[in-house]
Amino acid sequence: MAAWRDGRLTRREAIRRLLLLGLGASSAAAIAFGRPRPAGAAVPSQNFKGQTLVVTSFGGTWQQFMIDEHIPQFEAETGAKVELAIGLSKNWFAKMQAAGKDNPPYDIFVTNETYLAQLRAQGFFTPLPMDKVPNLRYVPKALRQPNDVGVLGLVGPLGIAYRTDLVKDPPRSWFDLGKYGTKTAIFSIGNSGEPQHVMKMAQAISGDYKSWKPAIDWIASHLCQARQVDFSGTELTMMTQGEVEVGMIDSPDWALMKAKGLPVAWVLPKEGYCGMFEQDMNVTAGSKVKDLGYAFINYWLSAPVQKKWAEKFYWTPANSQVSISPEVARLIPVTPDQLAKIPRWDYIWLNGSGAREAMTDAWNHQL
Structure with a gap:
């Protein structure tokens, strides 16, 4: 196992080789993860051998982390197979709507709340039972959906970052x-972060975030020269190169810059955060493997697994019992006690009332 210890093998490959040597799945996982499994550890005890769980997943580094670090222990201990449905939120949403809630293409739907709220209201997801997802008890109420129909398992609040060497x-x-x-970066209106920015400005201007027109007027007047970016990765590149010096961004992406040594600071605006890029975790109502789905979400909410995501991507953990090192903690500026500073927007209203279309039309005409 020296190759695993010094990083030459992924956890998945280490477990595979141990299984080829004749070890049982539980023993292989215990060795590959470097310690006996204590009571209350991440992995469920149920045997789901022969079952397959289909889980939505982004591509790129997210997909690779799922394959190398997230899935292997779960598969080894449960006997189940996890299949990733790689894609984008809007496409998953369309496929769910087309399939209907009784025959969903996915068992676990994980993405931003803006794409999930309408599906939840239409009955596409099932409540998470506490007896089958016991790690819910460690998740603050602010991150649990009403009646536990979903849980915000990873949190990336939207704040402001700036280059300390360039901004006086x-x-x-x-x-x-x-x-x-x-030298300012904001999102384009097609990014789910920008409607949150608009609603936050409306809230700051009038006290009513649904009265969004004055916010568009203010942005058109004061941010007409700002660089509009399609997603955070574009802003990371621009801020790294000094093309922009200040911008709204999610805390995990600020942390990625900071970890690479870029002189950037994080700001919690006095009005509070303008929203978040969260990962909302749900079991579909029509899934034929619901118990396996509950086990998977419980696994994801466990302290050891949440810690891995925090250390790799700097997400604020949902599990309040997660203990992270001071080195990682300095790159996760949003702690559980700050959750109240993150607004929870009414996405049913935004996406179902015509507000988003009208907001987009006004944005395109004025900016």
Whole structure:
């Protein structure tokens, strides 16, 4: 196992080789993960041999982390097979709608709440029973959906980042973004982060986030020179190269820059965060392997697994029992006690009332 210890083998490959040597799945997993499994550990005790769980997953580094680090222990201990449905939220949403809630293409649907709220209201997801997802008891109420029909398992709040070597007058408010002209980055209206920005500005201007037109007017007047980015990765590149110096961004992406040594600071605006890129975890109502789905979400919410995601991608863990090192903690600026500063928007209203379409139309005409 020296190759596993020094990083030359992934956990999946280490477990596979141990199984070829004749070890049982539980023993192989215990060796590959470097310690006996204590009571209350991440892996469920049920045997789901022969069952397959279909889970939505983004591609790229997310997919690879799922394959190398997240899935192997779960598969080895349960006997189940996890199949990743690689894609994008909008496509998963469309496939769910087309298939209907009784015949879903996925057993586990994980993505941003903006794409899930309408499906939840239409009955596409089932409540998470506490006796089958016991790690829910460690998740703050602010991250649990009503009646536990879903849980926000990973949290990436939207705040402001800036280059400390280039900005002499740091931002303290969302309104300060208007001071930096072409050196400011905001999202394009097609990114789910920008409607959250609009609603936050509306809330700050009038107290009513559903009265969004004054917010569009303010953004058109004060951020007309700002660089609009399609997703956070574009902003990371631009901020790294100095093309932009200030921008709204999610905390995990700020942390990625900080971890690479870029001189960037994180700002909690005085009005609070404008929202988040969260990962909302759900079991589909029509799944034929619901118990396996509950076990998978319980596994994802466990402290050891949540810690792995925090250490790799700097997500704020949902499990309040997670203990992370000081080195990692400095890259996760949003702690459980700050969750109240993250607004929870009404996505049923945004996506179902015509507000989003009208917001997009106004944005395209004015910006």
